[in-house]
Amino acid sequence: MILELKNITMRFGGVTAIDNLSFGVKTGEIYGLIGPNGAGKTTLFNIVTRNYTQTEGEVIFNHEEISDLKPDMIVQRGIARTFQNIRLFKSMSVLENVLIGFHNQANYTYFESMFRLPRHFLFERKLKKEAMEMLERFGLVEFAEVNATSLSYGNQRKVEIARALATNPKLLLLDEPAAGMNPNETEDLSEIIRRIKDEFGLTILLIEHDMKFVNNMCDKVLVLDYGEEIFEGKPSDAIVNEKVIEAYLGDFKHA
Amino acid sequence: MKMVKISFLIISILFIWFAQNYIDPYALSILNNIAIFAILALSYNLINGVTGQFSLEPNGFVAIGAYITALFLISADTKVDMFALEDPAPIILAMSLDFLPALLVSGVVAAFVAFILSVPVFRVRGDYLAIVTLGFGFIIKILAINNPKYTNGAMGLNDIPEFSNLYWTGGIMILTMLAMLNIIYSKFGRAMKAIRDDEDAATAMGINTFWIKTYAFMTSAFFEGVGGGLLAALLTTISPDQFTFLLTFQLLIIIVLGGLGSMTGTMVGTILVIGGMEWLRFLDENMTIFGYETGAHPGMRMVVFAILLIIMMLFARKGIFQDKELTEIFKKGSK
Known part of the structure; x- marks a missing residue:
């Protein structure tokens, strides 16, 4: 496990953005974070990079508790990120x-x-x-x-x-890398990500809405909804999971 | 590119030598003024333009530098005669140094004060620097007025030996320019620009933004302190009223006109503003327009610069050179 999050809770005032969430990313994995808008994915990124300080819980990177470090020191430890809106x-x-x-x-x-x-x-x-x-x-x-x-x-x-x-970095966080790209560009990007992952021995944690991309790339996905985990496992299982479909498309049975 | 820089350097040195020896005293005083203001504006541009931290500090640091240098240069006997309000403190009487070490001490003290200011200011984000530095300028002035034991109060210091000449002012101006360009074209300069462009992204690149901002601020303060010392040894007399916000305002016009973040632009801005101030001197005097006497209005020429600043904000917000150096503009042109 290169990155481990234990019982993370994040509250903004009265809003609970992330509720008692735990998961781990294995070294060398491509791990996907998916979920509808506002599910708390980017908040999670910001907790890992220490832009936010979680209300409760621990973040462990490379067997080291990193909750007390400043964002620039996180980078020196080996976590790099990209932004959702290119910066x-x-x-x-x-x-x-x-x-x-x-x-x-x-x-x-x-x-x-x-x-x-x-x-x-x-x-x-x-x-x-x-x-x-x-x-x-x-x-x-x-x-x-x-x-x-x-x-x-x-x-x-x-x-x-x-x-x-x-x-x-040892761990690369990609926030919606394929957003706004056409299928060709997305294809190109997946190839590059795979290549750099092997070349630099990276572990990658990514947020993405493009399910085809996720299915293609990720070894494992975590599906979030309203700050709670609703599914963790293979991406191919995620897209047929009832709870996941419900979170994305709404509840059909009672519609 | 290197050849261009070296030939620039040689030409400026030759010009300084020529001007010091062959130009009439009035023109020479303008050149001295330009050189000192260039030192101040160049260093001011580092924190304001390159690092993008809006600050209003120069008058405070210039005052610190001017007072320290002046106290080091004036002899003990002169101090005893000059301090009319209260007898000078023993430490003031003991202060005595040559010109160069006095300048260096002025700069170092200013930089140290800058460090003390930056610890609370740069821990948080936002425009606190502007507020703190604005207040700082006033505090320095009040300290200077209310401590006659150390500063001779509102009467100021005079009979400062006139050490400054164009070799000093021009030479230090060239050194300031080189130091600024060396910083800009290094990882520190890149980090400063990164902070100006997007502080979050800079942090995400592992840049410790607190230290980079502090470096920029301390460097500015150092050269402003040195510039203040040169100013004191040029004017031979200083008083607290000289270092008001107006001085900062003048420097702000210079760096905005030349382009925030462009050192070569700042040089051009300094020449235009300080030269323009001399050229527009007639506005302050009594004029006769169509047989009508306007009377003398000291400060009329500042109106011109205020209007100029408004026009700049409306039509050319980025200044003459924007945030590029002259060399970069040439490089783009040749492509």
């Missing part, structure tokens, strides 16, 4: 966006770069090379110097994933 740095080029991901691997101090001491150049050169390799993996080399937000939607998604990978 690239809009004043920067694609290359710079990816370089930001390498921030903590550039091991020079403020003064070393202010006075342009050798270590500055050493690391900058090394990271630029690594960033270009990362872009190459995603087929984005030709856009390296282009402003990131001027890319197509699909390519922006790729930049966001490349940026997250640059932080050298």
Whole structure:
């Protein structure tokens, strides 16, 4: 188990967004979180990345309780994420966006770069090379110097994933990676995700509404509804599960 | 690109040497002014433009720098004569340093004060920095007025030895420029821009936003302190009234005009605003328009800049250079 959540409850004022939820993600798995809008999926992501602090419960990553860590330290421990609505740095080029991901691997101090001491150049050169390799993996080399937000939607998604990978994560959280993509782009994306998963030895936790994508990608899914677990298991079993269908489409029997 | 930078550097050094030796004193004083304001505006742009943390701090740090440098430079005997309201405190009499170390101490003290301010301010998000720094400017002024033992109160300090010349002001301006560009083109500069663009995403990249903001703020404060010291040694007289919010406002016009986040833009902005202030001096004086005497209105020229700022906000919100450096604009053009 690389990530374990134990008895997580999250309340916003009187609203219970997540209610006593427990689950674990095994190392090397692609784990899907699905459920209707407002089910608490993104809240769960924000708890794992420490943007929110849960009301109750424990988050254990790599056998370590991480509830007291700050979001930036979570990244250093090896959890990276992408956002539901793409959030690239809009004043920067694609290359710079990816370089930001390498921030903590550039091991020079403020003064070393202010006075342009050798270590500055050493690391900058090394990271630029690594960033270009990362872009190459995603087929984005030709856009390296282009402003990131001027890319197509699909390519922006790729930049966001490349940026997250640059932080050298063990666990990658993808928030609706296929949203807004056409079937071709989705196909392309699944291929990339599989490839990087093997190459970097990643574990992936993803939120997605595209059931075909989920069915294709995930080893296991957790279905949430109103902050409660209604199903955990194989994606192919999820789509025929009565409770799941009910949560998505409503209750037919009493309609 | 490197050749361009080096030739820029050589030309500026030659220009400084030429100006210091061959230009008349009036023009030289304008150039000194431009150089000092450029130091202040460049460093102000780091926190305000590059890091995107709206701050109103320069007047406070400039005051700190000016007072500290002045107290280090004035001799003990002069201090005894000058302090009219109360006798100077022993520590004030003991303060004595050469110009360069005095400037450095001014900068370091300003940076340290900035650090103390940033601990409460940067732990939370939002525009608290603007509020805190605005109040900070007033506090510094009140402290300066109400501690005559240390600052000679409202009478200010005069007879400061005139150490500043264009070698000092211009030289430190070039160093400031280099330091700023070196920061911007490093992982720290990228992180600052990332915070400006999207703080949550920056955190999600493992950036400790508190420290990056604190670095930017302390760097700004350091150079503002040094700039204040240069100003004191140029004007030879300082008083608490000099370091009001108006100084910050002037710097704000400069960086908005040049483009928030662009250091080369700030240079252009400084030349336009400070040069323009001199050129528009006639507005303050008595004018005769069609036989009608307007009378002297000190401060009329500030109206021009206020109008300019409004026009900028309406039509060119991002300033002359936007957030790009001159070199980047050329690079885009050649593509």
